[in-house]
Amino acid sequence: MDTVNLDAANYKDLLKRYIDTQDEQSLYGAEQISKLFIKNNVPPEEIINLHIQALSELYPNLSEKTGHSMNFLLETMISYGMAHQEYQTLREKQLELKTEIAVAAGMQETLLATTKPSIDGLDIGVISVPAHQMNGDYHHFIKGRDGSLGVAIADVIGKGVPAALCMSMIKYSMDSLPEESMSPKAILENLNRVVFRNVDPSMFITMFYAQFIPSEQKLRYSSAGHEPGFYYRKKEDTFEEIEAKGLVLGVSSDANYERYEQRVEKGDMVILLTDGVTECRDGDRFIESEEVLEVIKGYAHLPAQDIVDHVYKHFERLQNFQLRDDFTLIILRREV
Amino acid sequence: MGLQSCVNINKEWDIVGARQMGRDIAREIGFGTVDQARIATAISELARNIYLYAETGQICFEVIDNINQKGISMIAIDSGPGIRDISQVMEDGFSTSGGLGAGLPGVKRLMDDFDIKSEEGKGTEIRALKWVR
Ligand SMILES: Nc1ncnc2c1ncn2[C@@H]1O[C@H](COP(=O)(O)OP(=O)(O)OP(=O)(O)O)[C@@H](O)[C@H]1O
Ligand SMILES: [Mg+2]
Numbered sequence: 001m002d003t004v005n006l007d008a009a010n011y012k013d014l015l016k017r018y019i020d021t022q023d024e025q026s027l028y029g030a031e032q033i034s035k036l037f038i039k040n041n042v043p044p045e046e047i048i049n050l051h052i053q054a055l056s057e058l059y060p061n062l063s064e065k066t067g068h069s070m071n072f073l074l075e076t077m078i079s080y081g082m083a084h085q086e087y088q089t090l091r092e093k094q095l096e097l098k099t100e101i102a103v104a105a106g107m108q109e110t111l112l113a114t115t116k117p118s119i120d121g122l123d124i125g126v127i128s129v130p131a132h133q134m135n136g137d138y139h140h141f142i143k144g145r146d147g148s149l150g151v152a153i154a155d156v157i158g159k160g161v162p163a164a165l166c167m168s169m170i171k172y173s174m175d176s177l178p179e180e181s182m183s184p185k186a187i188l189e190n191l192n193r194v195v196f197r198n199v200d201p202s203m204f205i206t207m208f209y210a211q212f213i214p215s216e217q218k219l220r221y222s223s224a225g226h227e228p229g230f231y232y233r234k235k236e237d238t239f240e241e242i243e244a245k246g247l248v249l250g251v252s253s254d255a256n257y258e259r260y261e262q263r264v265e266k267g268d269m270v271i272l273l274t275d276g277v278t279e280c281r282d283g284d285r286f287i288e289s290e291e292v293l294e295v296i297k298g299y300a301h302l303p304a305q306d307i308v309d310h311v312y313k314h315f316e317r318l319q320n321f322q323l324r325d326d327f328t329l330i331i332l333r334r335e336v
Numbered sequence: 337m338g339l340q341s342c343v344n345i346n347k348e349w350d351i352v353g354a355r356q357m358g359r360d361i362a363r364e365i366g367f368g369t370v371d372q373a374r375i376a377t378a379i380s381e382l383a384r385n386i387y388l389y390a391e392t393g394q395i396c397f398e399v400i401d402n403i404n405q406k407g408i409s410m411i412a413i414d415s416g417p418g419i420r421d422i423s424q425v426m427e428d429g430f431s432t433s434g435g436l437g438a439g440l441p442g443v444k445r446l447m448d449d450f451d452i453k454s455e456e457g458k459g460t461e462i463r464a465l466k467w468v469r
Contacts (some may be wrong), residue, residue: 049369049370075376075469078373082446086428087437331368
């Protein structure tokens, strides 16, 4: 129905028709006009003015008091009009910001990009999905010249743009480390100093760093206060928590990190994650870690990448497709 | 250029006086009801700021009568504390009423032309102008 338009004559006709018939069709017309008003940013005081004009043309003998009352109504609408205009400006600004953040998110993606390497005898699955536009989780693979695989998984306490900026710094620092010669312990100690010196004290970063050495079938790792991962023993078909103590990055200038080691048997899996996985919510209830493990177990016969994809889909659905926190899950499995 | 008429702002009641004078002038030179109401609202905002932040000051009106257009110009002057960061004050959502579209950014939108001069510790001068459509 595009016969509606905003001119005064049209409003007057519609008003007249309604006063004469009080039919629903005129009210439908009013609804259409109302939408047009909004679309064209007509402030409420102008609408009342339109009404006053229409009334005085239709009923020139209307009482003076009615006229005064309409003017009074018009005055009370002025502030609504101002608030509406501000709302319009803020809406435009919000759109601008959204576009800017989308560009920043794209840059971040390029900056933090890491490719899943192929290591003989190791099946790797990884998924990392931001809750909002920018990801506050970080993971990185480094293939050493000696055939080892370095895996970093990190989480900034905090979300959105500040967290993302922080992660870019971590990535830059890791790139400038003298690479594969370094142990997980040394890498974390190094990063800790960088974070301590450069990051706002209110911002903390947790990281788990693991190194898989194929020649020895060993996993070496250290943790900086990161959400504990899990170790799956194929033979017993059981999971156990990977225990690793260590201070969150950036709290103390000279934090020391312990080194841990674990032999990896055929078919065993190393599961690394961020708290976005273990703190998924089902309604108001936080899920238990066991639930994550149950789901993983359910897909354990699949390749590692399919497992992580399925686990993500499971919890995405459980949370009605609205992630509350960035979600990163990595699975390493020694192939049989 | 017409004559200047001024209202002193010393107490809250004077805000009403300033509105009245502004509205009378606006009506006389041909502003419609809606614009009269907008002008009165702009005056209120400026006068209330004087009353709240500078305690005393003045609002003056001037009729502008060019060959092709007529308008009303108002100047709010005080020797109060001044505004340190004008850009910040002109940002939407900064005013204490927060997000209701009022305050100085609101005045700017209600009028056709708007200008602030202010020096910390010396005072504030705000000019605003609206043309008859
Ligand atoms: N004449 C003035 N002298 C000194 N400071 C002023 C003056 N006018 C405004 N300000 C300062 O600028 C700020 C913003 O003024 P503005 O009128 O936009 O919002 P507000 O007065 O805080 O809230 P409201 O929306 O209720 O008007 C004030 O909080 C005050 O600090
Ligand atoms: Mg104010």
